[in-house]
Amino acid sequence: MNTDSIYLGQKATLTASGCAGTVTWSTGQTAASIQVSPTTQTFYSAFCTSAFGCVGVKDSLKVLVRKAIVPKASPTTICAGDSSVLTVAGCTGGTLTWNNGGVGTRIVVKPNVTTQYSVTCTQGTLGTSQPVLVTVNVNATPTVPVLTANPQNVKTGESVTLAATGCSGTITWAHGKTGASITETLTKTTVFAAFCTSTQGCKSPTASVTAGVDSPIPIVNATPNELCEGQSLTLKVSGCSATGTYEWRNASDQLVNSTSTYTLTVTGNQTLKVVCKDSAGTSQPRIVSLKVAN
Incomplete structure (x- = not known):
C-alpha cells in the first residue's frame, strides 16, 4: 500500500x-x-x-x-542589533528545526541585515515537511553624529551654540532638546551628549562634546607698585566666583599665598602671579610686578 x-x-x-x-x-x-x-x-x-x-x-x-506550520516573527522589522522572536504553530507532537540551527517552537534571532529563516516540522509517519519561510527585516543603525561647540570656551553666563552633523534623521540631546543646532547658556564646563534617530526609528550610538567655561581672571589692587626696600605692601585680589579660591605664586612658581589678601615685604624687584580656581577650572594668571625705588 x-x-x-x-x-x-x-x-x-x-x-x-x-x-x-x-x-x-x-x-x-x-x-x-x-x-x-x-x-x-x-x-x-x-x-x-x-x-x-x-x-x-x-x-x-x-x-x-x-496541518500547515505557520511561522511568525515579532517584531517583523527591527533595528540592526535588536532581537526578534520567531514562533511556529501547527507542528503538534513534532520537532521543529530551523535553518540557523535553532530547534523548537520559539527562537530568538539578532540579525544585522534583512534575513529569511526557514523551518521544517518532523512528525512521525508524516515525515518532514517542506520548509516554510519567515523574514525579519532589518533597518540600519544611523552613523554617530559629529558634535561641535562654538565657541568652545566662553565666560560664565555666556552662550554657546551646539551643532550636530551627519544625521539625516532627528538629533536628540541628552538633556531633552531636539534639533541639529541648539543654544545653551553656561555657568560651568559642561559635557553635552546627543544621538541620531533615523526615519525608521533606529538610534545611533551617543556622541559627546565639551563646552568650557573659563574662570575669570582675578583683578589685583597693587598700589603703589614701586616701593622702598623693606617696605610692606598688601595686595588685594577680587573677581573669582563665590566658590573659587586664589593661588599666589612667585617667579619660581612656588605657592606663597591662598587668600584674597596677600601682605609681603619688598626685598627686591618681584614678579607675582595670581589665578582663580573654581568649578570652571583655573583662570589665566594675572601678573603683578613690584619694583624697588632707587
Missing part, C-alpha cells in the same frame, strides 16, 4: 494505472485519475472492471493530512 501526504486544505491527485477498462474508486468516482481533499488520514481503494465485466483485485493507498 502506497502512502502520500498533503497539507490540510490541499488536494491530492490519485491515479490508477494498468487498467484497460474502468477504474472505480472507493469514493464512487470512476476515472483513472481523481482528486480528493481529506481533512484527516484517509484510506482510498480502487478496482478495475474490464470491458467484459470482470472485476480485478482492489488496490489501496493511504493519504496522510498534515
Whole structure:
C-alpha cells in the first residue's frame, strides 16, 4: 500500500494505472485519475472492471493530512542589533528545526541585515515537511553624529551654540532638546551628549562634546607698585566666583599665598602671579610686578 501526504486544505491527485477498462474508486468516482481533499488520514481503494465485466483485485493507498506550520516573527522589522522572536504553530507532537540551527517552537534571532529563516516540522509517519519561510527585516543603525561647540570656551553666563552633523534623521540631546543646532547658556564646563534617530526609528550610538567655561581672571589692587626696600605692601585680589579660591605664586612658581589678601615685604624687584580656581577650572594668571625705588 502506497502512502502520500498533503497539507490540510490541499488536494491530492490519485491515479490508477494498468487498467484497460474502468477504474472505480472507493469514493464512487470512476476515472483513472481523481482528486480528493481529506481533512484527516484517509484510506482510498480502487478496482478495475474490464470491458467484459470482470472485476480485478482492489488496490489501496493511504493519504496522510498534515496541518500547515505557520511561522511568525515579532517584531517583523527591527533595528540592526535588536532581537526578534520567531514562533511556529501547527507542528503538534513534532520537532521543529530551523535553518540557523535553532530547534523548537520559539527562537530568538539578532540579525544585522534583512534575513529569511526557514523551518521544517518532523512528525512521525508524516515525515518532514517542506520548509516554510519567515523574514525579519532589518533597518540600519544611523552613523554617530559629529558634535561641535562654538565657541568652545566662553565666560560664565555666556552662550554657546551646539551643532550636530551627519544625521539625516532627528538629533536628540541628552538633556531633552531636539534639533541639529541648539543654544545653551553656561555657568560651568559642561559635557553635552546627543544621538541620531533615523526615519525608521533606529538610534545611533551617543556622541559627546565639551563646552568650557573659563574662570575669570582675578583683578589685583597693587598700589603703589614701586616701593622702598623693606617696605610692606598688601595686595588685594577680587573677581573669582563665590566658590573659587586664589593661588599666589612667585617667579619660581612656588605657592606663597591662598587668600584674597596677600601682605609681603619688598626685598627686591618681584614678579607675582595670581589665578582663580573654581568649578570652571583655573583662570589665566594675572601678573603683578613690584619694583624697588632707587
